[in-house]
Every structure is written in C-alpha cells, then in structure tokens.
Amino acid sequence: MAFICLDIRCLFIFLICTEFSYTFSSNTEIKVNPPRDFVIVDPGYLGYLYLQWQPPLALENFKECTIEYELQYRNINSERWKTIITKNLYYKDGFDLNQGIEAKVHTLLSRQCTNGSEAQSSWSEATYWTSEQGSLETKIQDMDCVYYNWQYLACSWKPGMGAQFDTNYTLFYWYEGLEHALQCVDYIKSNGINIGCRFPSLESADYKDFFVCVNGSSESKPIRSSYFIFQLQNIVKPLPPDYLNLTVKNIFEINLKWSTPKGPIPAICFIYEIVLTGDDTSWMV
Template sequence: VQVFPPVNFTLTVSALAQVLLHWKPNPNQEQNNYTIRYDVKILSPVPEEYDTKKTSSTRTAALHNGFSARVRTLLLHNDLQMRSDWVKERLLPPPGAPETSVTNLSCETHISISSTVSLHCTWLPGQGAPEDTEYFLFYRYEAYTEECQDYTKGKWNRNTECRFSVTHIDPEEVDKLIVIHINGSSKYAVIKPFQQLFNQNAIEKVNVPRNVSVFLEQNDLLATWEKPISPLSNRCFEYEFYLFNLKSGNKQILKLSSNDFRLRIDVTSRYAIQIRANHHICCTRGFWSDWTEIIYVGQNNLENPMSWILTVLCVSMCCMFLLVAIIC
C-alpha cells in the first residue's frame, strides 16, 4: 500500500504568538481497513514532535524569528505502521532592522486581595534602535489581548516600562502561558517586533505571609502564620524563616513547608524574626515574597545599652562619694 503525504499544508498566525497548522488528507490515499494519523514535527523556534488524528493543530510560540513545521501521513494496521514523505512549511520572521527589538524583557504579576492580577514589565531599547523609537507592549492570555495604556519612559524619552493594574489573567489557573509582544515605530528604521512567553506562576511575585505570631513558651520559640493571599492551598507553599540573635550576632535562614514552627532558643537573648513565602509542589515556583516586618522577641538585658550606662553611672557616683568620705 502506498502512503501519500497530506495536501494543502498551511501555517496561519491566528493570534499573538499562536500558529494554526492545517492540512487535508491526500485524496489518493487508500483507507480501507487502515487507521490514518498524522505525524507533526515543529522544527523552530522550539522543536517538538507529536501525532494526531485531526487535520489541524494550534501551537503557541514566539514568532519573531519565524516558525517552521512539517507533517506526514501515518497509516496504521494491526502492528504495521507506514509513513509518507514529509510536507514542510514555514513562516518568515517579521521585517525589522537588526538589533532594533527590545532586550532584557522582564515581567512580574501580583495577586491582589480582591483576587485580581496585575502585570508589570520592563525592557531595554535595542542597541540599533534610533533615538526616536517608541515601543508598544501587548499581552495575550488565552483568547484575550490587550495593549498597554500605562507606560513609564526612560532615557531618550522612550517607553521602557508598562503596568496593567488589572488583567484578564486567572489567578486560579496553573502554569498557563502569558504572551508578551512588543513592537515599535521610528521614522528612520523598521523596528523588529519581539515576543516572549511566560509561565504565569513563574513570574508571580508572591504575597507576604499574613498574621504572623511569635511568642516564647519556656525555652522554646513558637511561631505561627497564615499563607499569603492566593487561591492556592496551604500545602502549596514553602517558607524561609529568618532568625537573628541580637546578642551573639548569629543569623539563620530555615526552610519550612508548614506555617508553624517551634525552636529551642537561648532565653537570655533577644531575637529578630522575619518570614517570606513562595509556592511550590502545586505549580512552578514564582518570585519569593518580600520579608515580613521584623518581629522582636525575648530579652537581652545584658546588652541593653541604657541599663549598662545607668549601672556604670551608679558605680561611678558611689566610688566618688566613698572617696570624698575617706578624704574628709
């Protein structure tokens, strides 16, 4: 049996950083008692191979350097598998002068107490971009695309920062992709666009732990706190517990997976304590939260500067009175 390659293979940009691959079965292909599937291989920008029984497929990828793929027919019968030749297509990179696209793109999200998600991105102008270049940022999440309206300008009065105070990013989703697209304009050059994909959890700036409580119980330090504002459950978080002994100068950072803690300490010392959080297990790690405000616990009477000064003054006065009494 001869296996014929698919026909009418096309690549279409269907959204920002999204490509629709579509083909049709070869009309000459014999199908009696055979199962037809298709082997798809993405060649660039990120290699990937998979098979499907459908005649279309959608892939998300950064397209500023183009996209290429190939597809072939798989004919299956019992344990027998036969393959056709490959059919290849490509999307050319969008036009633009070299080194005019942005560099050093960095983005961060934050979940508010009202469960909305903000987005903040920064970048540097391309080294080859003319001084009059203006950049414009768009983000896409699932089917929603939005252009930035809140820019901050850098050197040469060019946009180098963007903020979305509210987005359509769903805080309850896990490891979904956020597409960032930045294009530009200039009177003196065609500015090459740039795209980058971000995992929504990987760029989340985690909120700080809440309601931290620290107290002493005999020779033990006890600490409890609540997880950060997040739709994720308690088990999804890890913590770093910073403990500073003000008497000895000793510092410790302890890694914890629960939101309570007990530690034997030196009760004659005073301690400074801070906690920060990140998520793991349930999703990709994000950016560590800020440290909580410093909490002090314990006594350090031996090193209380005011007490020490008063003690020295009292001893000095007593010695002076004794000396005067002896002389007189």
C-alpha cells in the first residue's frame, strides 16, 4: 500500500519521528562482554610471566569494530599498577616472584563503533603465587652481583639465618634469548657450601632483564627460594686506570694525568673521582 501526503504537516511529523529515532539509537547503551579464561602462566623463566586471555563471547555484532584490551597488573605489595592497551590476547613481562602478582583485563570498543562514547566490559581478574616452602629465615642473605669490567659476572651471598648446617644452595638464571633457565656450573664455596656463582660468558645479555633464583636443599627443613631481577650494565665495576701521573708545579698547582681503563667499556662511559690529601687527615674529593 502506498501513502502520499502533500500536506506540510505530514513532512513536519516525519522529521520529528526521524530525529526521535536517531536520538534514541545514539543513547542506547552498548555492552560488551569481558575477556574469557584470563590466566597468568609461569613458563619457568624465574619471573618472566605470560598474561593471556581469550576473546569475549558474542562479538558477532562488532565484526567491523576494532577490539582492544586494557591490561593492568602489579606485584601485590606495590601501590602502582602498570597499564597496557593492546589488540593482542597476551602480554609478557618480568615480575618479582618474592611477592604475589595480581592482574586484570577488560574489553574496549573503538569510538566509531559506539557513537563516540566509550564502551568497556567489566574486569576479568587473575592472581599468581609461587609455592612458598620454608620459612623466611632460611632464605639467603646479602645477595651481591657485580659485572666486572663488563666482561664476567659473579654473585655471592650468605646462608640464611635459619638454615641448618646441612643446607646447600643452588642458583639458576635466565634472560631473553635462552631456551630455558640454566644452573650455575662454577660455584664459589666456603666449607663445602655454595656461597656464590661465577658465570660463563653471557652473550647478548646486556640491556635485558636478568632473572636469578637461588633455592636450597636440607634434610632437616625446607628452604625458601629467593628471586632477583637486574640488568648487567647497571652493576658494572670497571678496572682502575693503568697509571696515574702526578706533577707538582708549585704550592698552588698539582697536575694529574691518568689512562683510560682497559677493556670493552667505551671511554665515553667513564666518570672519574679524584680523592687527594696533603696531610693524611683532611681529604678533598
């Protein structure tokens, strides 16, 4: 059936109805489901974890839309959340496994799919804890790692206060590029107990997170593991200059000249500190 209206009032009513219909549709709340199966996966890299999830259900209505995810995560004792916006279904990062980890992720819809308004789902949440065997007193103490002259790495520690005489410790390490975590092959020992590790040549390990775990074994009690994260270039201890030449020109002027330390460290990286005295009691830096 056809309807033709020549009355100007019909056109006016038609325009009102069209405007009402557009306003209603633009104000309609658009809902999207949260990501599914959100988990934190430990692949055995001593703190480098995978956070992964599956797409939300019922995405048929948003086939032409860009789906993004907002991920937030932190160690449980930290006050600050890290936030990542990604289109992927996973994210990887390093964590301190001495503490628990908590994370949450939700779905975001691009504005062109939501009439310019922001649409996001509720959060999906996940937590992760390592198995905490042994008391805190059995953990190693005073872990100290030095990358000598940017060439070889050595770490040392003291046995835990609550460790028994039969306790011994084992060190594992990993950085991106290794297929799996490796165990120390050259331990530093004291009275037959491992108190440190000398590492082999560490190819391609600079400027990456270096993950270390020191655990232990004892027949009398379980030993709590300790985890550490650092970057090698931040713990470099350079060699001293090969020579220092001092020339006294007069009572008011002393000239010092020294050589650049040998090794792979670029000369531009060095800053020198000079400490001198004239009477062994007062020092100038």
